[in-house]
Amino acid sequence: MADRLLDYVLHGPKRATCGLPDPDAPVVLGGHWVVEDGSGRSRVVLRTTDVRSGRLDSVDDVFAWDEGEDDRTRDSWLREHRRYVARGLGLADDADVDHVEVVFERFTVVWPPEHAD
Secondary structure (H helix, E strand, O other), X not given: OHHHHHHHHHHOOOOEEEEOOOOOOOOOOOOEEEEEOOOOOEEEEEEEEEEEEEEHHHOOHHHHHHHOOOOOOHHHHXXXXXXXXXXXXXXXXXXXXXXXXXXXXXXXXXXXXXXXX
16 A cells, blocks of 8 residues: 555645544654655655644545545545544444544655655
8 A cells, every 4th residue: 555655646646644643753844754665665755734633524625635545535535534544543444433533734745856846
């Protein structure tokens, strides 16, 4: 999955991501982070351009589109991210997680130069 998502960043429409909050590595507006491929090799540096916390079900159509996955609709985004969040919390894939707080992040590519925004 890492390689597929990396491809969306390098060659496709992915300019947003979402995940569970990590108290040991909070998302910082203006911060930079490295994305590795499936073999652990550093492939791209991103800069966070927008960040907000909110309920999983607070995602809007624009964010779902900018995340660039599946058919890019809010419905498919929620379907897949409900499973992702449930697994991250150690719950069954069909658990009710709409109320769970997640971090919504937008980013730009800053390195490598041939892929920079």
